[in-house]
Amino acid sequence: MSNSSIRxxxxxxxxxxxxxxxxxxxxxxxxxxxMLLALLAGLDLTMSFITLFVPLQLIVSSFVxxxxxxxxxxxxxxxxVLTIFFSTFVLILLLSVLYSVITEGAKAISFxxxxxxxxxxxxxxxxxxxxxxxxxxxxxIVVLLTTLAAxxxxxxxxxxxxxxxxxxRNLVRTFTQALSGLPSVVxxxxxxxxxxxxxxxxxxxxxxxxxxxxxxxTVARVAEEALRLVPVDLRYAALALGAPNYRAFFQVILxxxxxxxxxxxxxxxxxxxxETAPLxxxxxxxxxxxxxxxxxxxxxxxxxxxxxxxxxxQTSQARAWGAALVLLMVVGILFALARILGKxxxxxxxxxx
Amino acid sequence: xxxxxxxxxxxxxxxSVWFGERQVLENVNLVFPANKVTALIGPSGCGKSTFLxxxxxxxxxxPGAGLAGSVYLNGxxxxxxxxxxxxxxxxxxxxxxxxxxxPTMSIRDNILSGLKLSGRKIENAEELVETSLRRASIWNEVxxxxxxxxxxxxxxxxxxxxxxxxxxxxxxxxxxxxxCSALDPGSTRRIEETISELSETMAIxxxxxxxxxxxxxxxxxxxxxxxxxxxxxxxxxxxxxxxxNGPIDPRTxxxxxxHFG
Amino acid sequence: xxxxxxxxxxxxxxxxxLSRGDKWFFRTTSAAAHFAFVLVALVLGFxxxxxxxxxxxxxxxxxxxxxxxxxxxPMVLQLGPMLWGSLLIAVLGILIATPMAISMAxxxxxxxxxxxxxxxxxxxxxxxxxxxxxxxxxxxxVFTPIAAGWAEILNKYLGFIPLFQVTDPENGFMRSPFIxxxxxxVMIVPIxxxxxxxxxxxxxxxxxNGALALGGSRLSTFRRVIMPTASSGVVGxxxxxxxxxxxxxxxxxYVLNLSMEINWMNLVEPHGGAVASWILARFGExxxxxxxxxxxAGLVLFILTLIVNYIANVIVNRAQPWRKNQ
Numbered sequence: 001m002s003n004s005s006i007r008x009x010x011x012x013x014x015x016x017x018x019x020x021x022x023x024x025x026x027x028x029x030x031x032x033x034x035m036l037l038a039l040l041a042g043l044d045l046t047m048s049f050i051t052l053f054v055p056l057q058l059i060v061s062s063f064v065x066x067x068x069x070x071x072x073x074x075x076x077x078x079x080x081v082l083t084i085f086f087s088t089f090v091l092i093l094l095l096s097v098l099y100s101v102i103t104e105g106a107k108a109i110s111f112x113x114x115x116x117x118x119x120x121x122x123x124x125x126x127x128x129x130x131x132x133x134x135x136x137x138x139x140x141i142v143v144l145l146t147t148l149a150a151x152x153x154x155x156x157x158x159x160x161x162x163x164x165x166x167x168x169r170n171l172v173r174t175f176t177q178a179l180s181g182l183p184s185v186v187x188x189x190x191x192x193x194x195x196x197x198x199x200x201x202x203x204x205x206x207x208x209x210x211x212x213x214x215x216x217x218t219v220a221r222v223a224e225e226a227l228r229l230v231p232v233d234l235r236y237a238a239l240a241l242g243a244p245n246y247r248a249f250f251q252v253i254l255x256x257x258x259x260x261x262x263x264x265x266x267x268x269x270x271x272x273x274x275e276t277a278p279l280x281x282x283x284x285x286x287x288x289x290x291x292x293x294x295x296x297x298x299x300x301x302x303x304x305x306x307x308x309x310x311x312x313x314q315t316s317q318a319r320a321w322g323a324a325l326v327l328l329m330v331v332g333i334l335f336a337l338a339r340i341l342g343k344x345x346x347x348x349x350x351x352x353x
Numbered sequence: 354x355x356x357x358x359x360x361x362x363x364x365x366x367x368x369s370v371w372f373g374e375r376q377v378l379e380n381v382n383l384v385f386p387a388n389k390v391t392a393l394i395g396p397s398g399c400g401k402s403t404f405l406x407x408x409x410x411x412x413x414x415x416p417g418a419g420l421a422g423s424v425y426l427n428g429x430x431x432x433x434x435x436x437x438x439x440x441x442x443x444x445x446x447x448x449x450x451x452x453x454x455x456p457t458m459s460i461r462d463n464i465l466s467g468l469k470l471s472g473r474k475i476e477n478a479e480e481l482v483e484t485s486l487r488r489a490s491i492w493n494e495v496x497x498x499x500x501x502x503x504x505x506x507x508x509x510x511x512x513x514x515x516x517x518x519x520x521x522x523x524x525x526x527x528x529x530x531x532x533c534s535a536l537d538p539g540s541t542r543r544i545e546e547t548i549s550e551l552s553e554t555m556a557i558x559x560x561x562x563x564x565x566x567x568x569x570x571x572x573x574x575x576x577x578x579x580x581x582x583x584x585x586x587x588x589x590x591x592x593x594x595x596x597x598n599g600p601i602d603p604r605t606x607x608x609x610x611x612h613f614g
Numbered sequence: 615x616x617x618x619x620x621x622x623x624x625x626x627x628x629x630x631x632l633s634r635g636d637k638w639f640f641r642t643t644s645a646a647a648h649f650a651f652v653l654v655a656l657v658l659g660f661x662x663x664x665x666x667x668x669x670x671x672x673x674x675x676x677x678x679x680x681x682x683x684x685x686x687x688p689m690v691l692q693l694g695p696m697l698w699g700s701l702l703i704a705v706l707g708i709l710i711a712t713p714m715a716i717s718m719a720x721x722x723x724x725x726x727x728x729x730x731x732x733x734x735x736x737x738x739x740x741x742x743x744x745x746x747x748x749x750x751x752x753x754x755x756v757f758t759p760i761a762a763g764w765a766e767i768l769n770k771y772l773g774f775i776p777l778f779q780v781t782d783p784e785n786g787f788m789r790s791p792f793i794x795x796x797x798x799x800v801m802i803v804p805i806x807x808x809x810x811x812x813x814x815x816x817x818x819x820x821x822x823n824g825a826l827a828l829g830g831s832r833l834s835t836f837r838r839v840i841m842p843t844a845s846s847g848v849v850g851x852x853x854x855x856x857x858x859x860x861x862x863x864x865x866x867x868y869v870l871n872l873s874m875e876i877n878w879m880n881l882v883e884p885h886g887g888a889v890a891s892w893i894l895a896r897f898g899e900x901x902x903x904x905x906x907x908x909x910x911a912g913l914v915l916f917i918l919t920l921i922v923n924y925i926a927n928v929i930v931n932r933a934q935p936w937r938k939n940q
Contacts, residue, residue, distance in 0.1 A: 072833070075831050075832070076831045079833045080832065084721070086717035090803055094737070094741050097741075100752050156646030157643070157647045159646075160644055161647065164644065165416045168648070169647075174927075178654055178924065179653060181923030182919070183861025183915055183919055186913075186916045189893065189908065189909055190660055192909075193663070233453040234455060237453045237455070240449075241466065241467035241519070243470030246635045247471075249639070256455075273745070277863040277864050302747045305748070306747055309751055309754065309868065324747075327747075331743055335739070413627040419624045420627055421624050421625055
């Protein structure tokens with residue numbers, strides 16, 4: 001098994017030295033050539049890459065591929081070049097997002113930016129004043145309230161889907177999948193329609209409610225997978241010892257699935273912590289710190305970004321970048337935690353075997 | 354602990370089994386007396402393990418499972434209306450093919466898990482742990498590390514721990530589903546010795562693919578067979594001596610002598 | 615041996631009474647699970663309740679017409695250009711994202727060494743959780759100027775193709791469906807990559823290695839071995855991305871000039887439509903009656919994504935039988 005990855009690379013290994021040199025030359029030469037052309041002709045760099053570099057690379061690689069492997073070398077060269085080209089393009093785009101947020105955000109971020117609220121801040125106020133403190137607290141409160149409802153319910157759904165033999169399980173699964181496709185703005189409209197129908201006020205709790213239908217299916221799906229990873233043998237062992245289902249679940253399955261369920265919580269958090277549209281529809285913004293979710297407006301990090309981005313002032317945009325960096329760090333931390341939990345879990349299950 | 358020789362018997366009458374619309378067993382009649390070891394042998398897919406699972410109501414956990422006939426434990430039908438599956442499983446213990454100790458519990462907690470899981474009070478915990486581990490012949494190996502995680506044990510030790518876990522419930526019948534198929538010969542031998550000792554205090558039903566094992570440990574043997582596309586059933590049932598040395602049915606003869614299966 | 619030869623009667627299994635704890639356990643979890651029905655019904659019900667007057671007064675023109683005039687009497691609320699725009703942007707996003715996602719998945723599963731593959735996987739999974747408002751921020755301030763340059767070049771050299779025609783180049787190339795399509799593509803590439811990668815990695819490695827070792831080329835292995843097995847799963851992943859793209863709100867809101875003047879296919883023309891973004895854009899100053907119209911738009915959007923996601927999930931589940939058999 002250990003040499004299977006080596007076997008997959010045999011076509012490369014088998015190539016003799018002159019072929020290797022040709023391949024290296026073929027991959028390297030087009031780059032400076034295109035740069036030179038672009039410089040001499042004064043072309044746009046991105047465009048010249050797409051219009052010149054890729055075709056050139058394709059032609060050169062196909063030629064080398066043909067010399068090394070015959071006709072099938074052409075196809076392979078094209079496949080490999082295109083794969084690398086497209087993948088690099090994706091990575092550049094995605095990394096560009098991360099890079100922009102980090103470099104632009106770093107300009108705005110400071111202890112004061114993270115700690116203070118925005119009460120006396122106008123669009124032109126210098127970055128030395130005000131910050132996202134209130135938005136961080138708002139995010140925490142709104143998301144925490146959603147979590148309190150969505151996680152127990154989502155886990156209960158997962159329990160039902162894995163522990164019972166009921167015939168409606170597939171139907172429940174279908175509906176959960178349907179919910180997971182609910183556009184976030186529609187979730188906001190849904191709560192808005194309840195607000196309109198009941199004349200209740202807009203506050204933190206209405207925002208939490210709008211996030212709830214978005215978090216629930218994510219938690220349910222990941223929790224179901226986590227519970228499914230617990231070997232069914234353990235459940236049978238517990239039942240064979242005379243355990244009622246609920247004791248088998250709480251004493252045997254739940255401890256074994258603990259880290260997986262935590263992952264469900266974290267991924268659920270990551271799903272809703274960046275949601276914007278539903279909160280704009282269901283909460284009033286606030287520039288001050290408001291810790292009461294049942295009364296008054298509240299700002300969260302995403303709605304903070306949304307509000308500042310609407311303005312074209314430099315400092316406002318800088319604030320938006322700063323908040324985006326904070327938000328991205330929150331998502332990143334949630335993800336890292338989920339990863340670490342997932343890793344330790346898979347190690348443990350390997351050790352059992 | 355007071356180990357009274359039980360006189361209970363388990364018997365299966367006219368057992369037929371379905372998975373969905375597919376019938377896998379037809380009309381099985383077997384009696385498992387106390388203090389006897391019964392081996393269930395037969396080729397793969399003939400329904401032995403399925404039959405075993407009907408004896409402590411584990412069968413019904415599989416979606417689409419169906420059953421006809423009765424299983425009597427001390428004269429009481431375990432499938433009767435109002436009979437609680439939990440109380441049946443407490444009296445009829447089960448050891449699975451693959452060792453399945455609870456990975457999140459220590460060795461000690463694994464032994465006590467049965468009592469905790471069935472919601473009973475634990476008295477004399479230390480004594481119960483020691484007795485159970487001794488009866489499963491694993492006490493000497495683990496007595497100094499009862500607090501260790503159960504999965505730190507070797508495969509054979511894990512299986513004996515699972516036997517001990519069942520014994521802690523003091524069952525009247527012990528069902529074993531190919532308990533040695535995942536183990537090395539040394540561990541297998543030790544478990545066979547354990548089975549012989551345990552048979553003095555309970556009825557044991559063991560499913561096995563190993564002819565020698567069936568001969569070594571059992572008092573009586575049932576030979577299961579399923580023809581293609583027909584439900585399985587018992588071809589022959591009798592003393593182990595008779596099944597292996599003088600079978601009446603030619604198919605039994607072929608099987609125990611290794612001509613097929 | 616048996617007393618009667620009649621067909622044995624099947625008995626009721628699980629006959630015994632459940633303990634009180636188990637009854638409670640199953641009742642609670644079952645109630646929780648069936649809440650999924652309740653929630654879907656509530657969403658549809660409340661939106662329909664609010665939207666009904668508008669749907670009734672506008673009729674089928676609500677989705678076909680192209681006038682949104684809340685101030686006229688009687689009020690005219692028609693969503694056509696926005697619906698068409700949503701589809702146009704989503705399809706463009708899919709067309710851009712799919713080849714990239716498949717390449718990325720192929721690179722991760724079949725070309726990268728294991729360590730780098732897992733780094734790339736982590737990165738892609740993280741980016742799948744990128745908040746759309748952050749993407750909108752990047753799209754507006756970083757990407758739009760760049761993509762507008764691309765659009766200008768496309769228009770300059772390929773302007774004879776209707777897709778790249780504009781009415782007046784003086785209007786510039788910002789805030790066009792072209793840019794929105796790219797933003798949506800960046801957003802759904804991680805989703806499609808995840809699904810595709812999972813399906814690729816479940817393929818029989820021996821089969822693929824064998825095909826390569828036997829002197830089969832990468833290309834023929836890809837075309838004859840990998841794609842036939844994986845294609846339906848990939849299609850499912852693409853449809854999941856489509857569902858996301860159709861529902862995307864904030865990111866498109868920033869990079870698209872929303873206009874009720876329908877833009878059929880001029881991708882680089884600086885105006886277009888998107889239902890979700892339209893809801894967000896109009897919501898602020900909407901009268902109660904117009905809000906009902908926005909609810910109706912939300913209802914249409916939800917039904918659209920329900921259909922897309924349902925088809926996607928059917929296909930993905932069928933392509934991943936190992937998920938169902940657990």
